[in-house]
Amino acid sequence: MKKHLLFLGPPGAGKGTQAALLSEANSYLHLSTGELLRKEIDLDTDLGKQVKDIMNKGELVNDQLVLEIVKKNLDKYNKGWILDGYPRNLSQVNSLSNVLRDINQPLEIVFYLDIEDEVLIERLLMRGRKDDNEETIKTRLKIYKETTEPLIEHYKSLSLLENINADGDLKTIAAEIKQKMA
Numbered sequence: 629m630k631k632h633l634l635f636l637g638p639p640g641a642g643k644g645t646q647a648a649l650l651s652e653a654n655s656y657l658h659l660s661t662g663e664l665l666r667k668e669i670d671l672d673t674d675l676g677k678q679v680k681d682i683m684n685k686g687e688l689v690n691d692q693l694v695l696e697i698v699k700k701n702l703d704k705y706n707k708g709w710i711l712d713g714y715p716r717n718l719s720q721v722n723s724l725s726n727v728l729r730d731i732n733q734p735l736e737i738v739f740y741l742d743i744e745d746e747v748l749i750e751r752l753l754m755r756g757r758k759d760d761n762e763e764t765i766k767t768r769l770k771i772y773k774e775t776t777e778p779l780i781e782h783y784k785s786l787s788l789l790e791n792i793n794a795d796g797d798l799k800t801i802a803a804e805i806k807q808k809m810a
């Protein structure tokens with residue numbers, strides 16, 4: 629059974645949902661950088677104040693700041709983990725690979741949740757989070773395509789990538805993921 633996982637895919641692909649299901653079923657840590665950052669905003673911490681405007685615009689938060697969050701959380705966990713929303717650019721890929729080398733827990737599988745843009749936009753508008761308005765969604769998708777999408781090729785070249793059709797019902801997708809985890 630794989631213990632060190634990563635979810636890759638555009639905003640609205642269902643990374644958070646699938647990562648939550650899978651982490652619960654296996655008692656793994658679900659590390660969502662987006663969730664952790666939103667928590668900081670809700671608590672109105674210094675960090676939260678720093679990232680609020682950037683997140684509401686749909687832009688990426690500073691790499692170093694996100695790296696600190698990831699390190700802090702991965703450090704105290706050894707059962708298994710699922711990364712969701714990190715890494716998002718090649719610099720974060722490098723940082724992550726250094727962190728994982730240091731803690732001696734190599735990444736074992738990268739699930740790429742594959743889905744069409746039209747479905748995404750519809751889903752995000754329905755979800756209605758603070759950054760789910762048309763303007764911000766446009767920015768997030770643009771940044772995803774320019775900055776995050778190249779990671780697919782990277783992980784493919786490392787033979788870590790597993791393609792998942794993310795346009796279906798939740799349970800079918802979860803079953804496909806589970807099967808590939810074994």
Ligand code: ADP
Pocket residue numbers: 638639640661662663665682683684686687688689690691694712713714715716720768
């Ligand atoms: P989604 O994938 O649906 O856009 P997330 O919760 O993963 O939702 O991310 C929401 C926002 O949090 C992003 O638009 C970005 O501003 C910030 N964020 C999350 N993860 C990262 C990251 N790894 N690097 C930089 N910013 C991030």
